[in-house]
Amino acid sequence: MFHALVAIKQVPDTTNIRIDPETGNLVREGVPAIMNPYDAHALAAAVEWKRKLGGKVSVISMGPLSFTVTIREAVELGADWGALITDRKLAGADTLATSYVLATAIQAIHAKDPIDVLFFGKQAIDGDTAQVGPGVAVRLDVPIITYAVKIRDIDLNRRRIVVERRTEKWIEVVEAPLPALITCEKDIAEVPFAPLPDLIRSLRYEPEVWTMDGPPAFDPEYVGVRGSPTVVFKMGTPPLPQAGEKINSREVGVPVAVKTALDKAAAAGILNPLLGGVK
Ligand SMILES: Cc1cc2nc3c(=O)[nH]c(=O)nc-3n(C[C@H](O)[C@H](O)[C@H](O)COP(=O)(O)OP(=O)(O)OC[C@H]3O[C@@H](n4cnc5c(N)ncnc54)[C@H](O)[C@@H]3O)c2cc1C
Structure with missing residues (x-):
């Protein structure tokens, strides 16, 4: 059984x-x-x-x-x-x-x-x-x-x-x-x-x-507190992510929008290395 x-x-x-x-x-x-x-x-x-x-x-x-x-x-x-x-x-x-x-x-x-x-x-x-x-x-x-x-x-x-x-x-x-x-x-x-x-x-x-x-x-x-070596020193909530910036490709055209986005990503140090923009 x-x-x-x-x-x-x-x-x-x-x-x-x-x-x-x-x-x-x-x-x-x-x-x-x-x-x-x-x-x-x-x-x-x-x-x-x-x-x-x-x-x-x-x-x-x-x-x-x-x-x-x-x-x-x-x-x-x-x-x-x-x-x-x-x-x-x-x-x-x-x-x-x-x-x-x-x-x-x-x-x-x-x-x-x-x-x-x-x-x-x-x-x-x-x-x-x-x-x-x-x-x-x-x-x-x-x-x-x-x-x-x-x-x-x-x-x-x-x-x-x-x-x-x-x-x-x-x-x-x-x-x-x-x-x-x-x-x-x-x-x-x-x-x-x-x-x-x-x-x-x-x-x-x-x-x-x-x-x-x-x-x-x-x-x-x-058991209990006596048997628990872990101490939670501080509790908090992580900061909310900031709203992203919008680039309107209809206004500036797609090539400019893409380049602007890549430049901003490179400036922030988050450009995908596969795109050739390794910092
Ligand atoms: C925000 C927060 C942070 C914490 N951080 C830590 C920490 O870093 N280290 C630490 O040691 N403790 C920590 N604790 C305490 C922790 O909640 C307790 O140890 C808890 O009893 C078991 O851990 P868990 O909830 O993470 O369970 P988990 O390990 O996530 O639970 C896995 C499974 O174990 C079983 N289980 C867990 N608890 C019980 C129970 N009481 N009765 C029956 N089955 C159970 C269930 O099947 C459950 O699905 C924290 C508690 C909180 C609220």
């Missing part, structure tokens, strides 16, 4: 995230929340493969108690079981501390109910670091396939997974032994409308709530 585990994070439903200027942490209060979109697609892929192979999908999340809503949403989308790891001591975690907590929780789940594939989103749309999936894979010492766009095959007999991953130039087809961890692009699967039975089940679903005391017990040295 196939056992997939999906790590899901709740994120603010806005690109206008607010940062606490004192702590450099994300302010969640008063901001509408959603399941991280990449995680929703990763979950959809896990559920698709559960339906092909038979088995189950577990989800875990680390965050405040309000993340329960996101675990219920995962159940609505086809997850069978979920745990929320929540404790005040976990607050302020950077990617190192987040990876430690998730990896420790995954080890505990795997010991009871062996996991075949770990699904992560490519990145969270608030933190945007894309470090947590790789961080967990290293801690668990399992192969990782990042930027997955398609799962070609999961062979539980041969204990192999074949995945297409997108690089800047091409699609790579990668085979890895199970258990493996993949970080998913949105192309991995369409997020379906929830079937009615899953919708009804999700309304009453209560995830398991794990604290610092477990199960499993987390080492206070490695």
Whole structure:
């Protein structure tokens, strides 16, 4: 039987995230929340493969108690079981501390109910670091396939997974032994409308709530602010790009317009070397 585990994070439903200027942490209060979109697609892929192979999908999340809503949403989308790891001591975690907590929780789940594939989103749309999936894979010492766009095959007999991953130039087809961890692009699967039975089940679903005391017990040295060496010194928004200058070729003619544009680009030091204007 196939056992997939999906790590899901709740994120603010806005690109206008607010940062606490004192702590450099994300302010969640008063901001509408959603399941991280990449995680929703990763979950959809896990559920698709559960339906092909038979088995189950577990989800875990680390965050405040309000993340329960996101675990219920995962159940609505086809997850069978979920745990929320929540404790005040976990607050302020950077990617190192987040990876430690998730990896420790995954080890505990795997010991009871062996996991075949770990699904992560490519990145969270608030933190945007894309470090947590790789961080967990290293801690668990399992192969990782990042930027997955398609799962070609999961062979539980041969204990192999074949995945297409997108690089800047091409699609790579990668085979890895199970258990493996993949970080998913949105192309991995369409997020379906929830079937009615899953919708009804999700309304009453209560995830398991794990604290610092477990199960499993987390080492206070490695969690929360204490276990997070990253410090965000300063936050800000990048300056908006300046509006471009228009050269009206109808007024000055195309050759003059082109020459003017090239001269201006050369003066700004941004002329394409292929045009012969290397600075
Ligand atoms: C603006 C900003 C800048 C930050 N910069 C840094 C930084 O430079 N270095 C740093 O260490 N931290 C940084 N943080 C903190 C960072 O958000 C947290 O470490 C966060 O818990 C995980 O990082 P991420 O959101 O970038 O996740 P990513 O690594 O982008 O997430 C990838 C995937 O990991 C899984 N995942 C991530 N978090 C959780 C979770 N809590 N529960 C379950 N699954 C999860 C999901 O599947 C997700 O799709 C920053 C936060 C903000 C808001």
